[in-house]
Amino acid sequence: MVVLGALVLSIALLSFILWMLLTRRLREKYAVLWLLIGVAALVASVFPQLLFWLTGVLGVELPANLFFLLAILLLLGVALHLSWELSTSEEEIRVLAEEAGLAETHIIEVQHRLSALEARLEELDGGPRS
Numbered sequence: 001m002v003v004l005g006a007l008v009l010s011i012a013l014l015s016f017i018l019w020m021l022l023t024r025r026l027r028e029k030y031a032v033l034w035l036l037i038g039v040a041a042l043v044a045s046v047f048p049q050l051l052f053w054l055t056g057v058l059g060v061e062l063p064a065n066l067f068f069l070l071a072i073l074l075l076l077g078v079a080l081h082l083s084w085e086l087s088t089s090e091e092e093i094r095v096l097a098e099e100a101g102l103a104e105t106h107i108i109e110v111q112h113r114l115s116a117l118e119a120r121l122e123e124l125d126g127g128p129r130s
Contacts, residue, residue: 009045010038010041011042013038014035014039014042017031018035033081
């Protein structure tokens with residue numbers, strides 16, 4: 001019964017990931033990681049003896065301990081990856097904000113020059129231009 005529940009949850013996880021990917025709610029670069037996690041969960045649910053074998057190979061006391069260790073390592077990896085993505089995005093936002101500020105300054109400078117030129121033309125023509 002537990003194996004059936006794990007199998008259903010694994011298939012539901014894979015289906016949800018594929019749905020998010022197909023509806024563009026999840027970007028491809030993140031989907032690969034989550035698809036690997038979903039496939040690993042599916043394999044572990046179909047072949048639960050793999051967890052017991054891996055527990056013996058690694059010298060871990062209980063399969064649950066190994067499962068939680070792997071889950072914690074996975075979550076740490078995801079958190080590290082998201083922190084890296086956030087740092088990259090913050091740097092890109094900073095550069096874009098600086099470029100936007102420079103562009104705005106340039107636009108204001110051009111507007112002042114245009115106003116000065118229009119004022120000189122009005123002086124030369126003797127009246128406002130329409």
